[in-house]
Amino acid sequence: MNPSPTSEPVRFPRTRSPRNRRPLRRVLIGALVAVGLIVAPLAPAAAAPSPATDLDGACATLRVGGGSSNYVTRGTLGYGTSGSAASATKIRFEATALGRYRLIDHKGSVLYLSILNTVMPGSSYGDRADWTVTRDGGAYQIAATLNGKRIGSFFGTLVAANGSFTLVHATGCANVSDVATGVRGTAQPAVNPDGTLNGFIDAHTHVTAAVGFGGRMRCGTPFHPGGVEEALEGCLSHSAIGVSGYLGALIAGTDPFMDYRGWPTFKDWPTPRTLLHEQAYFRGIERAWLSGERILNALLVANRIICEIYPDKVTSCDEMEQIRLQARYLRDMQDYIDAQSGGPGKGWFRIATSPSEVRQIAAAGKLAVIVGVENSELFGCREIHGVAQCTTAQIDAGLDELESYGVSGIYPVHKFDNAFGGTRFDAGTQGAAVNIGNKVSTGHWWEVEACQTEAHDNEQPLRSDEIAALLGSSGLPAGTIVPVYPEGPVCNIRGLTDLGRHLVDEAMDRGMMIHIDHMSVKTADAVLGLAEQRGYPGVITAHTWSDRSMIARIANVGGFVASYANAAHTQEGRPGFLDEWRANRAAAAPGAITAYGFGSDVNGLGDQAYARDDAAQHPLVYPLTALNGATLDRFTMGQRTFDINVDGVATYGLQADWTVDVVQAAGAEGPLLRQQLMSGAEAYVRVWEAAIAW
Numbered sequence: 001m002n003p004s005p006t007s008e009p010v011r012f013p014r015t016r017s018p019r020n021r022r023p024l025r026r027v028l029i030g031a032l033v034a035v036g037l038i039v040a041p042l043a044p045a046a047a048a049p050s051p052a053t054d055l056d057g058a059c060a061t062l063r064v065g066g067g068s069s070n071y072v073t074r075g076t077l078g079y080g081t082s083g084s085a086a087s088a089t090k091i092r093f094e095a096t097a098l099g100r101y102r103l104i105d106h107k108g109s110v111l112y113l114s115i116l117n118t119v120m121p122g123s124s125y126g127d128r129a130d131w132t133v134t135r136d137g138g139a140y141q142i143a144a145t146l147n148g149k150r151i152g153s154f155f156g157t158l159v160a161a162n163g164s165f166t167l168v169h170a171t172g173c174a175n176v177s178d179v180a181t182g183v184r185g186t187a188q189p190a191v192n193p194d195g196t197l198n199g200f201i202d203a204h205t206h207v208t209a210a211v212g213f214g215g216r217m218r219c220g221t222p223f224h225p226g227g228v229e230e231a232l233e234g235c236l237s238h239s240a241i242g243v244s245g246y247l248g249a250l251i252a253g254t255d256p257f258m259d260y261r262g263w264p265t266f267k268d269w270p271t272p273r274t275l276l277h278e279q280a281y282f283r284g285i286e287r288a289w290l291s292g293e294r295i296l297n298a299l300l301v302a303n304r305i306i307c308e309i310y311p312d313k314v315t316s317c318d319e320m321e322q323i324r325l326q327a328r329y330l331r332d333m334q335d336y337i338d339a340q341s342g343g344p345g346k347g348w349f350r351i352a353t354s355p356s357e358v359r360q361i362a363a364a365g366k367l368a369v370i371v372g373v374e375n376s377e378l379f380g381c382r383e384i385h386g387v388a389q390c391t392t393a394q395i396d397a398g399l400d401e402l403e404s405y406g407v408s409g410i411y412p413v414h415k416f417d418n419a420f421g422g423t424r425f426d427a428g429t430q431g432a433a434v435n436i437g438n439k440v441s442t443g444h445w446w447e448v449e450a451c452q453t454e455a456h457d458n459e460q461p462l463r464s465d466e467i468a469a470l471l472g473s474s475g476l477p478a479g480t481i482v483p484v485y486p487e488g489p490v491c492n493i494r495g496l497t498d499l500g501r502h503l504v505d506e507a508m509d510r511g512m513m514i515h516i517d518h519m520s521v522k523t524a525d526a527v528l529g530l531a532e533q534r535g536y537p538g539v540i541t542a543h544t545w546s547d548r549s550m551i552a553r554i555a556n557v558g559g560f561v562a563s564y565a566n567a568a569h570t571q572e573g574r575p576g577f578l579d580e581w582r583a584n585r586a587a588a589a590p591g592a593i594t595a596y597g598f599g600s601d602v603n604g605l606g607d608q609a610y611a612r613d614d615a616a617q618h619p620l621v622y623p624l625t626a627l628n629g630a631t632l633d634r635f636t637m638g639q640r641t642f643d644i645n646v647d648g649v650a651t652y653g654l655q656a657d658w659t660v661d662v663v664q665a666a667g668a669e670g671p672l673l674r675q676q677l678m679s680g681a682e683a684y685v686r687v688w689e690a691a692i693a694w
Helices: 023-034 243-252 282-290 304-309 319-340 355-363 392-404 428-442 465-473 498-509 521-534 549-556 577-587 652-665 667-678 680-693
Strands: 059-064 071-074 079-083 091-097 100-104 110-113 119-122 131-136 139-144 151-154 157-160 165-169 200-205 293-302 349-351 367-375 407-411 513-515 539-541 560-564 597-599 635-637 640-642
Touching: 079 119, 079 151, 091 319, 139 151, 200 560, 200 680, 282 293, 282 319, 282 349, 282 635, 282 652, 293 319, 293 355, 293 407, 293 680, 304 428, 319 349, 319 367, 355 367, 355 680, 367 513, 392 407, 392 498, 428 465, 498 513, 498 521, 513 680, 521 539, 521 549, 539 549, 549 560, 549 577, 560 577, 560 680, 577 652, 577 667, 597 680, 635 652, 652 667, 667 680
Parallel strands: 200 293, 200 597, 293 367, 349 367, 367 407, 407 513, 513 539, 539 560, 560 597
Antiparallel strands: 059 071, 059 091, 059 165, 071 079, 079 157, 091 100, 100 110, 100 131, 110 119, 131 139, 139 165, 151 157, 635 640
């Protein structure tokens, strides 16, 4: 990876150059080492020097030891250690984590430690091609991360031996694949002169979903120690010969026979509908940050039922285990971006656990990443036939654990009824599938009643055909009786339970943000009633999963309103972002909504924004001026260049383009929308501050 603009230049110390060794003896024994007939002796490990965390993107030659004129060179059998400065192999350091690197020689080969303890050139990254680099004064030690074996010179050959090196600055190293953000120019400051944040918030993302759902359901990752080629490599399992090809077709209507390959061609993915493929590579997030994104809400996501149904998994399906794994993964992502940026704390991607940290991060010009949780069985609090499977003590301990991860917001209810309350039904065919999941999780189907007000949950299929068609692969026993629902608006009979009230009380006492999306009308009404009664502002709707009647109540209590980052106008049954923005403002009291946010739900099994239907007639013209004044060229990954007018938000790299697109599509209201979006991060932080101070 190339160092980011914030990286400090790497400077290599120079040392003296003494004697050579006898060449014939070196060549003979070096050859024996190379074929494994002699293994270099390993000295006892010395006291650990300091990690070398500032080498990403460095180009250097390796001089053996601190008092030698011998350099590492590439030979016919691995690498020699008796070369001259002129013949030295130029090696590029590419960070894989803090203090760890890929080493790439001038031919583009990746250095790896063979099972014979010799260092060899390879064609791709793997466990044996990851190196931990430490520094002791001007000397560097390089050890295989896999087993801790340091490398050095043994009779003229680079092998496992406790050696050290001087790094001599060089030019002309091999290039490596990377993704450019396509952002240039001078942007507005991240903080206004009055100290308020200047930028937008994505209030609903799932950047850690790659390791959720058992760890194999999704193809691709937002970062990878092996670089973009590994992060966005295609997955054969997600093609027609793999189960994920058909699962993707079921979930998103995609073609199971599409080209599964990713980097560098990206022929058939990503698109706004390829929901089982990575859509938030970190360079795309970086593009959004450079274009004005100040806060990204990273929701750790889990669903036990989906995980158990999917046949290929490498992690536990227990939802809290999935949350723990993703909390660690988010920290790893921060460390990886730090490693790309010059060392600990130097990266632009910073996890914030308090409003004050958000403000500090913004003042430093970086992206504040806040942490939330969205899952259906929080703390294992299922209900089975109406009987709760957890206690108040488990809830309190669970909240303590979440706070230790920096979690600041929770979804008490997600896709299924649980011990806290009833869910807001999904609609249509997807609703039928989720209803089956509810049956598996709780032992009962969704149960409905006539709504008491105009507010309602999503309508259900009038006939049971859609549910019946899905039962064959559900795991439910043959002969299972499917429900038949009345025509028209219906409401879930389940509302906030006593355990749900306890959870909400505890969350309020801790100043946590409470997401009411996915709650049934009854549940949301009760939660908002508590917030209104107690004057608690920390409530939020982030991605168009609440009845419109709830919007005014959220705004009036001082909460935060955002809506799904769909295309500007309603199309294919998905409500347009502008339509939602206007309707939500109209639903609230005049002046109650002065700032606004969006929730992309990226990687969350929900479509991203399609290209506008009228994009051909009224295209967004590149280069774009981002909302913060930076200039946006088209976003390119590998051999594919994306255009919002054609591709929609196929990948998070186009989320910044989308903000420009919806502002332009707003016409005369564009300046107001821009102002409200660019005030969104500040408004969210103020709500969070008020919730903590409550």
